[in-house]
Amino acid sequence: MLKRLFDFDPRTMTVRREVVAGLTTFLTMAYILAVNPNVLSSTGMDRDALFTTTVIASVFATLVMAFYAKLPFALAPGMGLNAFFAYTVCLTMGYPWQFALTAVLIEGILFILLTATGIRERIVNALPEVIRKAIAPGIGLFIAFIGLQQSGIIVRSEATLVTLGDVTSPQVVLTLVGLLLTSVLLVRKVAGALLIGILVTTLLGIPFGVTHWQGLCSLPPSPAPIVLQFDFEHIWSLDMLVVVFTFLFIDLFDTIGTLVGMSVKAGMVDRQGKIRRLNRAFMADALGTTFGALMGTSTVTTVVENAAGVNEGGRSGLTAFVTAMGLVLALFFAPFFLSVPTAATAPVLILVGLMMLSTLKEIDFSDYSRSISAFLCLIMMPLAYSISEGISIGMISYVLVNLLSGHRKRLTVTMYILTVFFLLKYLIG
Template identity: 40%
Template sequence: MKRYFGFATHGTTWRTEIMAGVATFLTMAYIIVVNPAILEAAGLPREASITATILSAAFGTLIMGVYARRPFAIAPYMGENAFIVFTVVKGLGFPWQTALGAIFLAGALFTLLTLLGVRRWLAAGIPANLKHSFTVGIGLFLTFIGLNAMGVVQLGVPGSPVALGALNRATTLVAIGGFFATAVLLARKHRSALLLGIIITSVLSFGAGITPLPAGIASAPPSLAPLFGQLDIAGALTLKALPVVVIVFVMAFVDTIGTLIGLGARAGLLDASGNLPDMEKPMLADAVVNMAAPVFGTTTCGAFVESAVGIEAGGRTGVTAIVVAVLFLASLFFAPLFTAIPAHATGVAIASMGVLMLGAMAALDFADYTEWVPAFLTIVLMAFTYNIGVGMTAGLLAYPVLKVGTGRATEVPAAMWWLAAMSLLFYAVYPYH
């Protein structure tokens, strides 16, 4: 295997890695504006949140690229940020400083368990069928996100929670055209199909006057002072806050395992046993950033499923992640330019990625219901609850239940009992509405 500056090439090239990094960044750049907009509802200043979001993403992704040498980008998790804002702060009444303290404690626990090898042992103990279901579930999850961003699917009404979008809307029509252009490129085996899909859709939107051109190119980064170091660790150590720490820990723990396995499978980086070699390295990158992110002033971070877009563009090494990190840092000064990419354009790439990842269904065992039912729950609940962690915990909990119920308890790996117990604890302390 060739190496460039210490990086195993995995049959790729510098040009491919750079293009893959650009594709990943363009697909996930929305987090720069969306994450602060969500956190503002909990009282976090939006301008400072923009800087905190960018620095956390750049820091974590750089560690992933330089240390773990994987093509996975890291940024604040969607879903976890909404949980912190609407459940922990607005629902349970905790100050946002205490919520950030809970995230720091979860990150410290992640780091300890990773250094002890516990997280790798647990990940290796997940049965192959469930690992395949993570890939499929993430694919369906991405499909739903993409179709919603394109305007093809929209929120419905009570009794019919989703509905067909307005297909006569200009943005939706352009997005549909971009999707089919991307599909043609995929069918022609074009490696940059997803990146070109974003570009084609964006150019059509700008050219037709549907999306306004960026108001500017460069701007000074907002001050981080209102958020930096404001976390309240002491407040998170109270008995009252313990359920919050547990939920944050379990959600991020299972999200990371599922995302790394799903992305690793798509990149062809898994070994014969379905495990990601040296998995403790990307896990440690994830753990460390979850201690840094709340210090910067933002919520739980982890490997982003949108990294799949860069992987499909050919990204196989840490160079892809380094490119993403550099682009995040550049966005501190060029945010108006990077955030001008319309949501329906990135939605095209995200939905197209779902097309590719759902192909992992071919590896699922449909004949054995003790294998298929946990996989089924994982897949559908990831999408229907809009939460990767909920889908994973459902599958991890259902697996031993089905095996015990059919007299096949000996087939359950030791690690699965611990994962099932963790999943049960997650549902026991979850603050249901």
């Protein structure tokens, strides 16, 4: 039954490992359930309704991934995409949140069409092999940077952009304790090390004053105030075109980067280096975005926190199913799950960042015609705070360097088209 439902292979997988991986992914991404409502409510949307909608949209998309794509990846509203929704479209451009939701709905429908026609998969196959190998390490640096920020170890600086935070603060001290604890568990090869690290660090946070017990359970608020709330008045405007294009671009290459990076890291590729059931994974993303817009939330995408579950051994749709069940429980036990502080999940993000670097050894850094673009791809992800920007700059540099240095045979028509597309995005933007 598990084989049929989730493509679970008992020869290489264990139920225990899949369950631990699913729970680890859930706890690592649980902060999204609190952050997404906070970000989107700045537009005037009902915060309580946003919590319920965030969970429902995430559960729907993750179950599609579990049963249809049969891959171990969870989906939820993307953090960069919700910021663009709230702070750019609504607060800067001045449009109501219903306008932004309409743009997300259009984006989701376009993604369904692009996926059904196989265009998204062809884009992935057009990426040079060296770029695909650089994506996972780039994501690793990116999520490690997120963990360092969430913990307060790295903070903003007017002089140097970023700097070391107050290492004596309870938040940072607890993060460092959790980092040490989880590191020791990993070195000792303790099963479920990341999950144990999160739970123990959460408990240690109580005497530190960092973990604030918010209760055990509560009934979920009604999502009614934000369901099916669209504004079609400006659907043919230039602003709608720009907003939809931006959503499309960011989500397209964020999802491509995450799926490629996680799949390569997990070894879920065939002999030709192609990802199994990739188009089905894209369809889960497309359906999740469309359903999320109907429910009243920003673009749903495959989250980078899946790296935690993948590194715990998650390889089948069973991992995604367990994560989805965790999200369902969160609807009724939100106070409990929201008591987990970022200081408990930050150590996991930092260590997973390390684990994502393993494919670097497959890149020949002495071949500058390839390694320059790989380096730019992986370093721009954390510095530009965007997976899609890393892929864009890596692709542009790969094509231009090889074109101008006489390696034209390495380039394909699709690579040229993608490069022109990326360049136009920057020139128009």
